[in-house]
Amino acid sequence: MAAERVLIPLSDTVTVRQTVGYAVQSCPGEAETLEFHLVVALPHDMEMPEGQSLTADAEKLLSKAESWVREDASAGSTTTTIDIETAVLGEDEYLFGPRDYARTFDSYAAKHDIDRLVLDPEYQPGTTAQMLQPLERELESVGLAYDEAPVERPARHERLVGDGTERFDKMFAMFWISYGFYLVLGDPTYWFDLVTGAAVAGIVTVSLAHVTFTFPLDRIGSPIRTLRFGLYVPYLLFEIVKANLAISLVILRPSMPIRPTMTRVNARVRSGLPLLALANSITLTPGTLTVRADDQRLIIHTLIPTAREDLFEGSLERAVRFVFHGRKGARIPTPEERGDTEIIGGDEL
Amino acid sequence: MIEQLRFWGIVVLLVFGLFFTFVSAVGVIRLPDIYARAHTASQTDTLGAGLALAAVALALGWDSMTIYAVLLLFFVFITNPTAAHAIARSAAESGIVPLTDETEVDVEPDPSTPDEGES
Numbered sequence: 001m002a003a004e005r006v007l008i009p010l011s012d013t014v015t016v017r018q019t020v021g022y023a024v025q026s027c028p029g030e031a032e033t034l035e036f037h038l039v040v041a042l043p044h045d046m047e048m049p050e051g052q053s054l055t056a057d058a059e060k061l062l063s064k065a066e067s068w069v070r071e072d073a074s075a076g077s078t079t080t081t082i083d084i085e086t087a088v089l090g091e092d093e094y095l096f097g098p099r100d101y102a103r104t105f106d107s108y109a110a111k112h113d114i115d116r117l118v119l120d121p122e123y124q125p126g127t128t129a130q131m132l133q134p135l136e137r138e139l140e141s142v143g144l145a146y147d148e149a150p151v152e153r154p155a156r157h158e159r160l161v162g163d164g165t166e167r168f169d170k171m172f173a174m175f176w177i178s179y180g181f182y183l184v185l186g187d188p189t190y191w192f193d194l195v196t197g198a199a200v201a202g203i204v205t206v207s208l209a210h211v212t213f214t215f216p217l218d219r220i221g222s223p224i225r226t227l228r229f230g231l232y233v234p235y236l237l238f239e240i241v242k243a244n245l246a247i248s249l250v251i252l253r254p255s256m257p258i259r260p261t262m263t264r265v266n267a268r269v270r271s272g273l274p275l276l277a278l279a280n281s282i283t284l285t286p287g288t289l290t291v292r293a294d295d296q297r298l299i300i301h302t303l304i305p306t307a308r309e310d311l312f313e314g315s316l317e318r319a320v321r322f323v324f325h326g327r328k329g330a331r332i333p334t335p336e337e338r339g340d341t342e343i344i345g346g347d348e349l
Numbered sequence: 350m351i352e353q354l355r356f357w358g359i360v361v362l363l364v365f366g367l368f369f370t371f372v373s374a375v376g377v378i379r380l381p382d383i384y385a386r387a388h389t390a391s392q393t394d395t396l397g398a399g400l401a402l403a404a405v406a407l408a409l410g411w412d413s414m415t416i417y418a419v420l421l422l423f424f425v426f427i428t429n430p431t432a433a434h435a436i437a438r439s440a441a442e443s444g445i446v447p448l449t450d451e452t453e454v455d456v457e458p459d460p461s462t463p464d465e466g467e468s
Contacts (some may be wrong), residue, residue, distance in 0.1 A: 185420075247389065251376040252375065261449050280431070282430075283433050286388050286395070291437040
């Protein structure tokens with residue numbers, strides 16, 4: 001009984017379809033059973049914000065790939081039995097960099113007695129910094145045999161051009177931000193600081209620009225957003241002072257009239273930076289504390305009723321929407337009117 | 350005259366900074382559970398440290414050190430909610446049930462807590 005088992009890590013790339021096709025084709029015809037293990041490795045654990053939508057994406061990709069394998073296998077020989085296993089890896093741990101991926105694949109392969117891995121040449125799991133060693137080298141060092149699928153990459157030159165301006169924008173922004181920061185700390189009129197600052201900013205730009213901006217920058221939008229953020233800061237400071245006074249009064253009063261509640265608020269802001277800004281601002285104002293952020297569902301502990309009312313009125317949410325979407329974006333109904341607020345029991349965490 | 354104003358400005362800012370830090374310390378002692386205490390711990394960082402650093406900036410005048418004080422405040426404002434959230438989240442993850450006054454609300458409906466949410 002000769003069984004051939006192949007492990008195929010998948011990610012959402014242009015060549016993933018061809019990789020699956022190659023994996024099916026490349027299997028020797030004499031094997032009686034073919035077992036394809038399709039896996040998606042997730043860089044974050046499930047608890048992260050967006051964790052659930054990422055897992056849903058992974059499962060969609062897996063079911064698509066499964067049908068691809070069936071399609072390709074039925075087109076080829078019919079004598080062999082095809083088994084398909086799918087799995088999502090890395091749900092309960094943090095995968096950071098190629099070494100972790102290689103280790104995860106190796107332990108999966110050892111568990112299922114797999115001896116070959118077919119690698120998509122464009123495989124890009126999550127966010128991987130350029131300076132880390134490529135996955136190929138790490139796979140070699142853990143001793144897992146792999147096979148790179150020969151794929152045709154569509155319209156490579158066009159994508160390079162597209163990437164080029166995007167990359168330039170990121171590097172440009174990163175360079176001036178780091179140079180500016182260096183000069184603020186140093187002396188902008190002293191030539192030595194100007195020269196060393198340029199060198200340091202150059203190094204920072206080359207090594208970190210891709211890590212800092214995970215999204216494409218908008219040449220007009222991003223500076224405007226920065227300016228609007230400048231307007232947001234005094235407003236936030238005002239809110240902080242207000243909330244501080246309210247909480248101080250409550251704490252110093254001998255009866256201490258606190259009413260702690262757990263609330264759930266569905267925020268209407270995009271994931272990533274806007275959600276971070278909102279959750280951080282909520283925590284920064286005393287009286288409200290973000291306990292959990294699960295996608296856009298924020299679980300917030302509130303200490304006094306007025307803080308909770310402020311939260312349900314969503315003034316901070318509107319301010320954050322103003323920063324990222326302009327004045328029009330700020331005109332939305334309050335979370336309370338939308339029915340996005342809920343008081344939950346303490347044990348419902 | 351200006352010097353005098355500056356001096357008193359520094360004193361007032363420092364006193365208020367100390368006051369909020371003191372309130373926060375009182376809160377940490379008086380409040381009932383870890384979630385409530387995390388609220389008041391963030392007070393020290395926001396207004397306590399904020400006013401103290403403002404006093405520092407005022408004392409130094411237009412100096413490059415003033416910029417450092419403002420930057421310091423900026424980083425405190427970024428790291429403080431992160432730390433508070435980390436504490437609250439780890440408490441939630443280790444299964445600490447927050448004290449809420451749900452039970453009291455059930456007994457006597459309070460006008461200040463309208464039962465919205467689903468509407």
